[in-house]
Amino acid sequence: MERSPILGTRGSPLALAQAHKVASALEVGNRWPADFVQIQTVETSGDRIQDRPLAEFGGKQLWTKELDRALMEHEVDFCVHSLKDVEAIRPRDINIAAVRPRGDMLERLIGAESIDALKEGAVVGTSSPRRKAQLLSLRPDLKIVPIRGNVQTRLAKLQSGEVDATLLAGAGLRRLGINNVGTPIPLEVMLPAPTQAVIAIECRADDAVTQSFLTIVDDRTTHTLVSIERAFTAALGGSCHSPVAAYAEIVEGKVRFRAQLLSEDGRDQVFEDVTFECADLDTPTKLARAMLDRSPDSIRSLFTAG
Numbered sequence: 458m459e460r461s462p463i464l465g466t467r468g469s470p471l472a473l474a475q476a477h478k479v480a481s482a483l484e485v486g487n488r489w490p491a492d493f494v495q496i497q498t499v500e501t502s503g504d505r506i507q508d509r510p511l512a513e514f515g516g517k518q519l520w521t522k523e524l525d526r527a528l529m530e531h532e533v534d535f536c537v538h539s540l541k542d543v544e545a546i547r548p549r550d551i552n553i554a555a556v557r558p559r560g561d562m563l564e565r566l567i568g569a570e571s572i573d574a575l576k577e578g579a580v581v582g583t584s585s586p587r588r589k590a591q592l593l594s595l596r597p598d599l600k601i602v603p604i605r606g607n608v609q610t611r612l613a614k615l616q617s618g619e620v621d622a623t624l625l626a627g628a629g630l631r632r633l634g635i636n637n638v639g640t641p642i643p644l645e646v647m648l649p650a651p652t653q654a655v656i657a658i659e660c661r662a663d664d665a666v667t668q669s670f671l672t673i674v675d676d677r678t679t680h681t682l683v684s685i686e687r688a689f690t691a692a693l694g695g696s697c698h699s700p701v702a703a704y705a706e707i708v709e710g711k712v713r714f715r716a717q718l719l720s721e722d723g724r725d726q727v728f729e730d731v732t733f734e735c736a737d738l739d740t741p742t743k744l745a746r747a748m749l750d751r752s753p754d755s756i757r758s759l760f761t762a763g
């Protein structure tokens with residue numbers, strides 16, 4: 458590499474923290490000098506719209522469209538994303554070249570010791586349809602209100618008493634160096650979003666040079682697991698409006714895959730917990746279809762494949 462490769466990222470504090478982690482990993486992995494990777498921020502529509510729930514706007518392209526454009530117009534060589542914000546079906550000319558090992562996949566509740574400990578009728582701020590439905594399935598008395606903005610803004614809204622509690626991804630909090638707030642919620646109580654806590658690096662599909670230096674920092678196992686989670690969501694035809702949770706992990710050499718689909722109000726849910734061989738690539742797709750098949754309309758209507 459003669460010139461510095463250019464990394465494209467959103468400009469939020471979390472996105473920048475993730476971009477710097479990836480840049481360092483690439484510098485170490487490729488034996489480049491420190492600060493060799495150049496970081497370029499690109500504002501996305503998702504960053505601009507701060508006052509309204511994102512569900513009112515398009516899908517996840519809110520976070521990717523402008524970065525995709527910068528990539529395709531060669532303004533940047535590759536882009537760093539929180540994979541859970543990247544839509545399940547990507548343009549053909551963009552590849553997920555590498556993923557980093559999964560961070561803390563647990564949700565963290567801030568404002569109470571546990572979901573059970575939330576006071577009767579507590580106001581919980583979250584704009585995520587998944588978190589809303591999961592909370593209501595456990596505690597139908599809760600009042601869920603939308604909350605937007607970056608992690609720091611949300612924590613400030615808790616401080617000011619605008620909400621009693623909120624849920625945030627442990628991974629994001631840790632990457633921002635916020636380690637001492639909130640209680641981790643066990644996976645058995647709340648499954649994360651598909652691909653939560655995984656950072657992905659994308660490049661142009663025809664750019665073999667970039668692909669080869671990104672491969673150095675790819676975590677193969679995580680890549681397999683997130684491919685399973687993404688194949689599952691792609692087969693559901695869900696959008697970011699769809700309450701879906703999924704988590705794949707390796708247990709004794711096999712894939713253990715857990716998934717949950719919910720109605721918006723959390724009253725109905727379909728749950729799956731299966732173990733299969735890593736090579737069974739069509740299992741996630743079959744599973745998605747089977748889960749939709751046995752879902753009531755309150756769930757099926759939220760997924761286009763249903």
Ligand SMILES: NCc1[nH]cc(CCC(=O)O)c1CC(=O)O
Binds near residue numbers: 541624653654656
């Ligand atoms: N939707 C925003 C978003 N995208 C990625 C993360 C956290 C990091 C991750 O899960 O990879 C967050 C914040 C949150 O959900 O608390």
